[in-house]
Amino acid sequence: MNIMLKLENVTKIYPGAEHIKAVDELSFDLPEGEICTVVGPSGCGKTTAMKMINRLIPLTSGKIYIDGQNVNRLDTIELRRNIGYVIQNIGLFPNMTIAENIAVVPKMKGWDKNRITERAERLLELINLPPEEFMDRYPRELSGGQQQRIGVARAMATDPPIMLMDEPFGAIDPINRDHLQNEFLRIQDKVKKTIVFVTHDIDEAIKMGDKICLLKAGKLVQFAAPETMLTEPANDFVSDFLGGDRTLKRLNLLKLKAAMRPDPPVIMEEESPEKAKAMLTELKVDNLIVVDAEKRLLGYVNHEALEKEADEVRKVTRPTDSFMPASSSLKDGLSEIFTHDLGYLIVVDDDKKVLGVLNTEDIREILRR
């Protein structure tokens, strides 16, 4: 695993504020393709730490390496052109169209016109804004959320391996923010950038981060994967910062796939009701999942359903809504279990093939770990 970004005892003391270390001996390694969310109370040094990476703020001491190279040895302008940068307040250039905004870095890098246009169109498609409609608009003709997305697209214009994002979704209402976060994760799944993502929102940090870097008064308190931080907070500050609902946060983070019991007993639709009855008794369960030859979910049968005369299970199968894709969160799964009468949740893949089942006991089990 290649370490893309490495901070080594990075310290910042602002001139004129010598008594405080805005960033104090910060060290961490970020592997290629991962998102590191930097989080902590206001004034803890998040922005300062981030801006030292592209040298918008000079280091007081310590070293920063990108892909093994010390950033202080690189040409500043060149360094910045190779790092995607999204600032908190978007900062689109109002005098330029969307296409021109996206073209800024490619142009400076000397790309030819066709390549730039093609790239801009591709990026707009990626962020779900139709190019023919948006290329020639100006920033003021866009909604806040659309501007935010253009800000991200602009930072990705030359496909930089590293991106720095300072509260990129800070100015957006919770609903659209959630939407943008999901969209961003979907994109990241394809492009696999190494990203430093500053936020003051712990939920966002947990959701977006492969790693969370938690700062307090310039000092690193804990650097860990979200799941690790939730299960093993380093100290009281961390657990306080994570909040009293740490368990619920884990529910949000964990996927059904991680908690389900795989390969549950199922019965094929063309089997006889007698066989179904025998299985119910033998397995000591109340109901059986019915599938087709492809193992796709059809419904379930129980003793009551099997009372009726039929030659095949298919004829007495009852439909159910108590299923969810494996990529859903445990939190959504739990809510679904309580809504339906089956007493458990059937976990399926995108083709509705049965992968496993999950009940409240399984969830309790995984949270205890």
Added chain:
Amino acid sequence: MEARAFSPVLKKLIPVLLTIIIVAGLYKFYGAWAYTTKNLAEFFRLTWEHLVLVIISMAAAVTVGVGLGTLMTRKGFDHLSPAIMGVVNVWQSVPSLGVIALAYGFLPLLGLSGIGVVPALIALFFHAVAPIVRNTYAGIQAVSKDVIEAATGMGMNPKQILFRIELPNALPVIMGGVRTSTAIIVGTAPLAFLIGGGGLGFWIFTGIALMDMGIMVAGAVPVALIAMLADSALARTEKTVVSKGIQAEEYQVAM
């Protein structure tokens, strides 16, 4: 549909027609027409002198004004800016006649002639430069810090930031300054005659001295027309050079 397409043309035409009617009326009523045709060669010479005064002093004011205004926003000069702005503001409150008189009175102290085209140009230039300096400075200062930070973070160098971000975004404000200056110069130019600068002021002041309205109108009306043309030319320039992304909304509607 047709009526709608027709009305903007009409809207533009009405002021033009009105101006022509008023000008023609004035010329006929006061006999300015007869005076102008009788002295056609002189009319062209004075108009030419007048235009030279306006255009040269304007060009100098724009160059120096934008340059100085920009310089004041650069690092290292920023501590001088309040002082310069103070001077600029006081200077702008000196009335036109005062500027002309100062040129006449002060230039000889520097060993230069206080009479002629050059002192007139100097006076006009100094009178017009203030709004441009002020607006350039204010316009660049007003460019959002976020936009500058984004540009820096994306790897633009200071020169690229100035020419691609700061000046283009400050342009509407700078153009506002240029229009104010143009109005000042066009309004002050007739006074240049008083210190031997020539121009249409000659007819205006002669008319006043002889109490001959014909001569005065023959000088005053072209001066007014030049002012109007200059302003509409600037408005048009503004529309083409200022990005659609930052133009005032009214222009958007006109598209």
